[in-house]
Amino acid sequence: MIPYDQMTREDLLKEKESLVSAYKKYEKMELSLNMARGKPSVEQLDLSMGMLAPISHDEVIDVDSGMDVRNYGVLEGLEGAKKLLASMVSCDPNSVIVCGNSSLNVMYDQIARGFSFGYLGEKPWSKLKKVKWLCPVPGYDRHFSITEHFGFEMIPIPMNSDGPDMDLVEEYVKDDSVKGIWCVPKYSNPEGIVYSEEVVKRFANLKPAAKDFRIFWDNAYAVHYLYDEIEKQDQIPDILLECKKAGNPNLVFEFMSTSKISFSGSGISGVASSPENKKDIISSMTVQTIGYDKVNQLRHIKFFKDAAGIREHMKKHAKILRPKFLCVINTLERDLSGKNVGTWNNPNGGYFITFRTIPNVASKVVSMCFALGVTLTGAGAPFPYGQDPKDSVIRIAPSFPTLEELQTAMDVFTLCVRLATIDEILKK
């Protein structure tokens, strides 16, 4: 097979002709398929239906605190829920505060606290001329929306295969207007990268100029393995412990969530940090709320019980997700291998596959797919301000459609990649 970039103009035009006729067939099909957001499928959500079983009168008294979970109180959350969340990320349960149905909300609140009140007596960021934030790219669009919303200047940090470029991070934190960094350390959104031990340790040993610099360690996919056998290999060190060992106990906030374990948007979330940071958070949280939803915490404790319960449950998710990831990878290989039209990753876990087109093609692919009824995440979304400098990154989210729908969506995707690439080459 001759790669597209080495074909003659005539051969490219011939190839285009046959692709255009396939495109026209799809036009008539009036498809409506969505690979845009990392949403669990109905089948995955059904796995947790047992959680909605009635709770008996005997069970509403929390075994650890003796409190009635239906009533106000226990701001930090039930001990059982702390243990459950801590077990997912292998941290000390005492460092955890259990929050509500969305970890993103907790991250927003944590930034809002830095902005309005300042961390541990430091000047609130709202009073500073400039606040800068490090953003590993490609990254999670909703992280970037938060820091954009607060008016921070976002600085893209390229991702390597083992995490963000730490040389650059270490350089940037010498600037005291740099106040934080977004991190998804395991099965990163969207590339599925797992940070190496070395990267985690370099994070823990950072020496930022700003005392109120914080690592926002969003460990959203800590237990989201696609294959049983990789669990051991893909473990990462406990960042809280590493920061403590490095003499930097206050450097990090770690976030966790059951959104993609139980119910998306109706799970439980948490933040873990040092005793000092925890006290600081609680001092503002206690004004903000009398307490989060402990009935939902109890549901989670009852349903999952412990780390082993979560592990078994995640195997059921993996069984549903694995064929979908394979469908994406196999279709990319079948249609695009050897054509020099792009590259893709094959992650061991998480929710996404990232496809990289040749420069200047990603947004064209997304709009061509959309015209055929296949919705993808907007090109540029995984970058601060929605701007992909090379216009080449496309995030594929295979979880929500059925396998059959996904196959059709991927057939359309690879067709559009080929067509858009040929058009780009022919421009030159």
Ligand SMILES: Cc1ncc(COP(=O)(O)O)c(C=O)c1O
């Ligand atoms: C990295 C990451 N963090 C957080 C979230 C959202 O979590 P939650 O539902 O707990 O707000 C997502 C959802 O896609 C995510 O990918």
